[in-house]
Amino acid sequence: MRIDKYLWCVRYYKTRNIATEACKKGHVAVNGQQVKPSREVYPTDVITLRRDQINYKLSVLDIPANRVGAKLVDIYRKDETPKEAFEHLALLKLAKEHYRAKGSGRPTKKDRRDIEDYTDDTLDFEDDNI
Structure with missing residues (x-):
């Protein structure tokens, strides 16, 4: 599955077009390398993406057939984002x-x-x- 479609399917981006633009701008990396939107994603890949001033890190567990509900997202990915990133965002909002x-x-x-x-x-x- 394409990286832009995968990020849309697991609800990191609201539309596929936004996910494609994020890839083109260099906000998405797979296994440490910036990727184009057409890059294929496989289980065990580690995806790093920057969104809303947070660097998300997630591992691909499985590939969904199509967009999944919010409750089912954890079946397809494991979120490894450090808690410090979310605390940093809270401080930015207060500032x-x-x-x-x-x-x-x-x-x-x-x-x-x-x-x-x-x-x-x-x-x-x-x-x-x-």
Whole structure:
């Protein structure tokens, strides 16, 4: 089975076209080598793919005949993604919440005061060290 079709069948990508584009961009590797979408996948292959800022690692256990339900995906692959990758994603989401949303307009008075308080504190700290 083709790698793009396999990744679509085991629900890593919503459409086959998205899986094909990921292969073309070099986000998918089989046994450590970047692959084209037409690369055949066999049981015992190790697939590494990057999606949503997470490097997934999975082993092919079997080849499905067609797209499978979410509950049956574990029959065809073994997910070996380290837990640290998911923790890193959670930290990134928390960091993004801190910043203002793009296009949310000018800063409010409170935002300006917070910025001034922050810059005043850092300037005072630097003056003490001189």
